Amino acid sequence: MAKKYGRCANYGECTLADSHDTIESTEENFICTECGKALRVVANAEDDENKFKKIFQKIGKWLLPLALILFGIIAWIGFGSNGDTPPPPSIKTTTTSSEVKATEDNIILRIHGSNTIGAKLAPALVEAFLKEKGYTQIEKVPLRELEVLVRGKKEGSRTFDAVEIKAHGSSTAFDETDENKKVGLIGGYADVGMSSSPIKEEAIQKFEAQRLGNPTSRTQEHVIALDGLAIIVNPNNPIEKLSVEDAKKIFLGEITDWSQIGGKAGQIKLYSRDKQSGTYDTFKHLVLAGQKLECDANNPNLKCFEDSKELSSNVASDLNGIGFIGLNYIGTTKALKISMGSRVNAIPPTKFSIKTEDYPLGRRLFLYQTNQPSPLGAEFIQFALGDDGQKVVNDSGLVEVSAMIEATVEAIYGIETDKKRILSDLAIPNAYKDLVRDADRKDTQLNFRFTSGTSDLDNRAFRDIGRLAEKLSKSEFKGSKLILIGFADAKGDDAQNLQLSIQRANKVKEELMAEGIEVDTVTGFGEERSWLLDPREDNNDSLGKNRRVEVWLKR
Structure with a gap:
């Protein structure tokens, strides 16, 4: 071409x-x-180089048969007169239909990593992406476990073009593991990496060593969806809520019976994702404070799964079971409300609480690329971030990051419930209640978040500025009043945190005004203790939830 x-x-x-x-x-x-x-x-x-490649490819087609003929002549000369040497036995190779299809297809894109993304969302995104590019006869072809091709034909083509999806866990988005070879961006085996947790420092260093760029930059790291890490139990379990501390004690074996936390007597059975998954890594980080779960013969009360759906199914059928899973895989289990402490409200994993990233166990789902991305890979990521891709995210059961999709009935219920809780909470300052009493968040379901100690927008917030500006520029919002309320974490001096919270709100105002959006009210409440999403001061993720600017709209 x-x-x-x-x-x-x-x-x-x-x-x-x-x-x-x-x-x-x-x-x-x-x-x-x-x-x-x-x-x-x-x-x-x-491209002259391609012309030479084609010539060598043609020569290569003749070299193999010539070599085989030459080998046959040598073998006949060397062994033909020896009647004691029997002919080699014939070997029959059985190839599965999926392997045949895989070898016949032209692989145009390789997407590796998270099972949370790769099991359902990635195939759906690829299908929609191929349709947009004019492909027909689109189908999903299973390969080995947790591997699939999504393929289609272009008009007039006799062969299929296929997108390879390998969903062996977030770590395989970046590099090979002992269990999985020929995967990841670093070795050049993938064009796009899927991860349900931010890239780790070890992988960042490998990117830099291989001169593959800064994977945390805005051009290489992309938040395409949001997910809640739900803690699930059997639907007949009477327990309704759980603190993160109690969840930690349960999974580390310090609480072993449901009666210890107010439930019916029964030995607790534990269900976990495997160690390669981003789901496990997020749970270990947010709940277990870095401690590990060991799936081996020494811990028969803990079962580990590589597949999210299988884990959910096992918890649903075990009255004493408890597990953790991505929001998209709750299924027929019951998701518990989660609190970060005894003085903090328990928050359910709703689409609204996850979209604002207020839910304690919420997480971002990422797509990564190198600084030398494949053109088709870059195009796929832009599709996933656009309105059509975000609709696929929403339809898949995850939470979209787009501001353009209308709030669902479930989301509106969550918004209204949250506002009622705010107005009835005696601990929340009246100044805050007066600001939001006649406002709502139905069309502003997002918080802007920042890097520690600064007023610098993080990667998602930077893109959300454009998303929100595009939405509020519509005629239906003419005359509406935008309210920005800043908060800080509980680390450091109170007075400095108050100023920082106001600076952050003003930063969002500046960015929105640069996009032509007027802002009516800007204020900050610093580290307002009654409104901390997480009271802990020694956990970076917890602190990150408190570093935010809320967006309210008064009509």
């Missing part, structure tokens, strides 16, 4: 655009390799 040359015009957002670099691409995927935006044509040229 002839090469095509262009330049990116996404100035201020893309380093390739700012440096006016000429980018080599193809007619089919004529987009910027960094930001995924369409390129401006500057030249066309034939």
Whole structure:
């Protein structure tokens, strides 16, 4: 296919655009390799290297049969007169239908990593992506366990193009493991990495060592969805809520019977995701304070699963069972309300509490790429972040990050319930209640969050500015009054935290005004103790939940 040359015009957002670099691409995927935006044509040229490759490929087709003939002649000369050497036995190779299909397909994109994303969301996103690109006869072809191809045909094509999805856990988004080889971005086995937890420092260092860029940058790390890490029990279990501390004690074996926390007597049975999954890593970090669960013969009361659906099914059939799972896999189990302490309200894992990231065990779902992304991989990520991709996220049972999708009945119920709780809570300052009494969050279901000790927007917040501005620019919001309320964590000086919370709210105001959106009220409450989402001061994730700016709308 002839090469095509262009330049990116996404100035201020893309380093390739700012440096006016000429980018080599193809007619089919004529987009910027960094930001995924369409390129401006500057030249066309034939890739001589590809011509030589084609010549060598043709020569290669003849070399193998010639080598086999030569080997046969040598074997006949060496052994033909020896009647004692019997002919080799014939070997019959059995190939499964899925393996045949895999070898016949043209793999155009490889997506590896999280089972939470890869089991359901990724195949659905790929199917919608291929449809948008004009593919037909789209189907899902299972390969080995937790591996699948989503393939389709372009008009006039005799062969399938396929997208490879390997969902062996978040760690495999980045690198190989003892159990899984030929996976991940670092070794060049994947074009897009899926992770249900932020990339770890060890993998970041490997990215840098391989000169693959900074995987935490806005161009390489993308929040495509939100998920709640639900703690689930059998639907007939009378327990309704649980503190994070009690959950920790249960899974570490310090609480072993339901009667110890007010339930019916019965030995607690534990169900966990496997150690390679982002679900396990998030639970270990948020609930177990870094301690590990050991799935071995020495701990017969704990069962571990590589597949989320299988874990959920086992808890649903075990009256004394308890497990942790992504929100999308609650199924027929009961998800408990979770609190971060005795003086903090227990919050259910609803779409609203997860979208605002107020739910204690909420998490972000990421797609990662290197600083040298495949054009199709970059295009796929942009599709996932766009309105069509976010609709797929919503339909899959996860929580979209887009501000454009209308609030569901479930979300509206969660919003109204949360507001009633605020107005009836005697500990919450009247100044805060007066601000929100006549406002709502039906169209502003997000909080802007920041890096520690600064007013710098994090990666999701940076993109959310544009999303919110696009929504509020519609005529239906004309005359509405936007209210921004800042908060800080409980670490450090009270007076400084109050100023920082106001600075953060003003930062959001500046960004929104730059997009043409007027802001009516800006204020901050610092580390207001009655409104801390998490009272702990020694946990970075907990502190991160408190570093926020709420967005309310008065009509």
